[in-house]
């Protein structure tokens with residue numbers, strides 16, 4: 048399918064990759080409309096990509112070795128054990144991931160978006176009006192523009208999805224991810240190549256090293272647990288939104304800090320508690336599935352299409368794979384109908400399988416945690432296997448394999 052005008056709503060990871068896909072697919076005029084006017088690169092938190100998925104995405108031309116990354120090889124799960132500085136390891140597993148800073152991964156993807164693509168920052172889409180032959184987008188500045196095809200890469204609160212499937216919203220999983228980064232990387236165990244998962248009743252905290260974009264590293268952590276029942280918090284969480292740095296109320300921050308002080312081994316507690324509170328933020332955790340990835344002349348990619356809880360470590364992989372599948376469908380299809388039907392058939396089942404696996408992981412790792420301190424390596428392996436037992440080739444920890452697809 049060659050020619051035509053395409054709008055991509057959202058210019059984050061999925062949006063940049065979708066613009067690249069549309070360009071390679073042969074679209075004539077491509078416009079990316081991104082709400083943020085500040086540079087997105089400032090989103091400084093970590094993203095981990097499974098090494099095998101990275102290799103596939105590199106071969107597909109969506110990621111490249113020059114994107115700064117830090118290797119991770121093993122993940123160690125630990126509980127507090129009295130005053131033992133690093134606590135006690137209850138299980139270890141291979142963890143072949145590449146750790147990125149979100150901002151540097153995005154910058155490199157942005158750089159790959161061809162110059163002929165018009166990338167418009169500060170462009171907010173407020174209305175999406177499909178008809179039989181295309182889609183009209185209304186912008187916050189009062190303008191409207193019509194395109195042959197619109198790709199929604201506008202995240203979990205997607206306005207494109209709302210036009211396709213009204214009411215298909217993200218649902219709050221009942222817990223949050225409290226995130227932060229710090230420069231505190233001087234004496235990490237195993238030269239920093241281990242990821243650490245500190246576990247406690249009702250949650251866990253992933254900690255790993257990411258590149259700082261200037262040749263050094265930062266420590267990245269994300270703690271998952273149910274928030275306390277405090278006034279004014281829950282309505283915010285149930286309406287999909289995140290609480291950026293500076294907007295966390297002191298009751299919530301106080302609760303999380305007390306949890307860390309009580310349940311973390313002293314070494315890791317110090318690292319999390321030394322992170323300046325005003326630089327930490329909260330992302331409520333959501334589940335999202337859609338009946339289809341396409342409808343009429345509209346398609347969804349990345350978090351706009353489906354959100355799998357982050358325990359699966361595959362959200363960005365899924366977004367990038369969506370783009371590669373879109374490119375393949377584009378190249379193979381002779382009409383918009385063929386391109387979009389082919390894309391939906393390839394990606395719909397993958398999204399649903401990943402959401403299901405991530406739900407099982409959230410249940411086991413946060414909502415119904417085991418008695419971690421009673422676990423040894425054998426018990427840990429069985430517990431991990433149980434979460435993964437229903438997985439098929441379309442899901443899998445770190446994202447599914449594209450080989451043979």
Ligand SMILES: Cc1cc2nc3c(=O)[nH]c(=O)nc-3n(C[C@H](O)[C@H](O)[C@H](O)COP(=O)(O)OP(=O)(O)OC[C@H]3O[C@@H](n4cnc5c(N)ncnc54)[C@H](O)[C@@H]3O)c2cc1C
Nearest residue numbers: 057059060061082095172201202224349350357361362363
């Ligand atoms: C706590 C947590 C940890 C995670 N850890 C990992 C990990 O380790 N590995 C991994 O692979 N994934 C991880 N993920 C998932 C990953 O961050 C996302 O899946 C991935 O970034 C895909 O993003 P996206 O581009 O689809 O959406 P987003 O990054 O949300 O981008 C949507 C873009 O659309 C723009 N936009 C929205 N509405 C409009 C509008 N109306 N008009 C114009 N623009 C608009 C926004 O400004 C934004 O830039 C994690 C997620 C969470 C919450």
